[in-house]
Amino acid sequence: MGALDDCHYDVELENTMKIGCINLGLEENQQETSEIEDAVRVLLQGLGEDVNRDGIKKTPLRVAKALHHGTRGYKQSVKDIVQGALFPEAGLDNNQVVGHAGGSGGLVIVRDLDLFSYCESCLLPFQVKCHVGYVPCGQRVVGLSKLSRVADVFAKRLQDPQRLADEVCSALHHSIKPAGVAVVLQCHHIHFPTLESLFLDRRPEGLIKMVVSSGAGVFGEYDADIWKEFLCLLKLKKPMADKIRERNPANISWCPSSALSIVDYVNPNMVSAVGSILRSLGEDPSRQELVGTPARFVRWLMNFQNSNIEMKFNGFVSNKLETLKSNGEVKSNKKVHYELNIPFWSQCEHHLLPFHGVVHIGYFSNEEESQMKKSLFQSIVHFYGFKLQVQERLTRQIAETVAPLVGGDIMVVAEASHTCMISRGIEKCGSSTATVAVLGRFATDAGARASFLDSLPSTNDFHR
């Protein structure tokens, strides 16, 4: 069930490059890094950026390092990881007592391992909550941390969730040689809506979620009792546990990029730059699942082309701005208004990775204006979001643009989840950021600030 053939794994297991707990991903090839840097420069130029401006001049190096770090699994060997960590352990199977649990004892489970992987369809990182179970046999057990390390070898490649689960399962089954292995992955992929889809109000909510599983040996059939017991010990919610026990159809991609139309003109230099990145990472760009990836990535990246967006928005936004500006200045008798949870999508200019979240705007206004402002605020947020950005600047730009329309008194809070915080060296999965800008009365009136902050939602619903 999902296990690849032995021959494939013998090669995989032999695939040598020494790793240890400390020297993971170090043997970077300078040439590979500089090839990626060149390719990233092509992408930045394609976006109409000045590759020498301060914020992005080191972006090519940062992207190259992050990609090498994030795909280091291509250079790691499962055999090296597992080899020194198989420990002899007396099992129930050589005991006089009647009955055993299929091997040296019963099921062993490691739950809730936070990993991340790279989507082979769009090249963006996705989060993985990984659960592994195995039934030891032959009187040996494996060190618990190795289940995580082996899973990570395959996560740190360009992947599809189902293949990732199958590869982790097969590698553990062939290297530990237990009675059986089960792998369950809860995967989370961000949406990347286009400006057009947002204008048509097709706003995606939350994250794309997918649960996949793979089993070998005593876990070879989903209706085996051991599968039920494993899932019970994972303590997942009932509907999810039921969903796990059916295999995901191989031909349906979970990645939102698969729905992107690539009829649009796509810059061929940028496409071939992405192809050269794939080769530098050790991938074969002609592999079936990767054939369309460079064009999809470029098509998506072009959403963040500075000039392009400005052209599209200019008429729309500036008309609205003018109307409100003239209104805003004559009105009086204003009350505090809050516009909460305005979604945004943006692109971190330091790492060329998305960050997304919500913007909250507090302002003083007449009651009857606020409906009109909501859609304008959303447009302004999208306008500044769809660029190469940093969150601090995004927050300031929104504040500075909205302030004159509402008489100058404004407070903006942006809350976001940064893909770069998850997928680079620091790998901080649960972290989120908040940035604040205040102008006018909000700058001097602590009470106004406090009452706005108190009104913010207590959970970060953009986050999960």
Add this chain to the structure above:
Amino acid sequence: MGALDDCHYDVELENTMKIGCINLGLEENQQETSEIEDAVRVLLQGLGEDVNRDGIKKTPLRVAKALHHGTRGYKQSVKDIVQGALFPEAGLDNNQVVGHAGGSGGLVIVRDLDLFSYCESCLLPFQVKCHVGYVPCGQRVVGLSKLSRVADVFAKRLQDPQRLADEVCSALHHSIKPAGVAVVLQCHHIHFPTLESLFLDRRPEGLIKMVVSSGAGVFGEYDADIWKEFLCLLKLKKPMADKIRERNPANISWCPSSALSIVDYVNPNMVSAVGSILRSLGEDPSRQELVGTPARFVRWLMNFQNSNIEMKFNGFVSNKLETLKSNGEVKSNKKVHYELNIPFWSQCEHHLLPFHGVVHIGYFSNEEESQMKKSLFQSIVHFYGFKLQVQERLTRQIAETVAPLVGGDIMVVAEASHTCMISRGIEKCGSSTATVAVLGRFATDAGARASFLDSLPSTNDFHR
């Protein structure tokens, strides 16, 4: 407020040893490592262990690597981390608009960074949820990931929560030179009860929790509005937020080791071995806070001395065993009984780090026996817990010991949190493990297994 003097930090910032996102903690000194290995061998011998047996013969090397990895902060330089990551960013402070938020814009916050540190009082790792806020000025912002990296430099040392908060705060304040910095740490330390305290039924619940904070610049006073706003954006629960705004008294240790009596004889060779570990890590064992640490560590470690525990328990347990054995065999008309959430503490023999959690036992028995069994089960669990162990063996040993007392039909599930999964290379904070053993009727009756598993608590209350 809590900020150390400038001079100290100039030295800290200059303290050079190149690091980058990839080559952290690599420049291990072979000699330092082998000194730690020798010291660990002394500790294992002091515990009465055979240092050549399979499970532990590589433990000295594993401990040395883990300690070097976990205290790499001594060799890292904040200046190197921050230097390349200060980005020019226009701020509201040079804008025509009235009002600003104290610098280049408003507050910037990174929430929920999962770190771990080492307790200077007992040498065990503790978990840290770190929140950092700062107000940029001078028209520059720092890359968001650097807040995490700098915090980690100080976390990866022997620490006390309040000093950790102060050091992170000062280092950020001196290296970024913002209008102000605030740091809030939610720290979690495991208990390590002694066998004696457990027998007196003084069983600790959950984890020891401590919240500390530190502020500099505009965060210099806790009653400043900016502190309230920062805490509001952290979205902590109200009582916690109130607690943060008072400084922790410096003279009260949070570590449970401070309550340990060290009147008992402590092996001087083991104490001096721990002292040599401290020196190898780059610490000064005569530093005030570390003076008692080696003796405390050894005093605690001796809880896991194999023979010692067997002596203490032997009479107690075997008497009870005999009584039940003779009873157990003649009874009939048995029903399923579950004894859930029996707490245990143990010591991972691979890493010399604690793991702790709960054991659940399912068995068939006559109604009237079950009360008596509860205390016996708890004794057996402690008996096998207080040793150098692996979770798989612990589970099997409990099953094999209890089985004959209940007529042979038994299912044991152990759920645990392993300090070694948190504090070593893989740093998987949220993960937990489960191990299962089944004997007799439970081995053949899937329905009995399922109904036992269904009765397990759905949350891991040992975990947080």
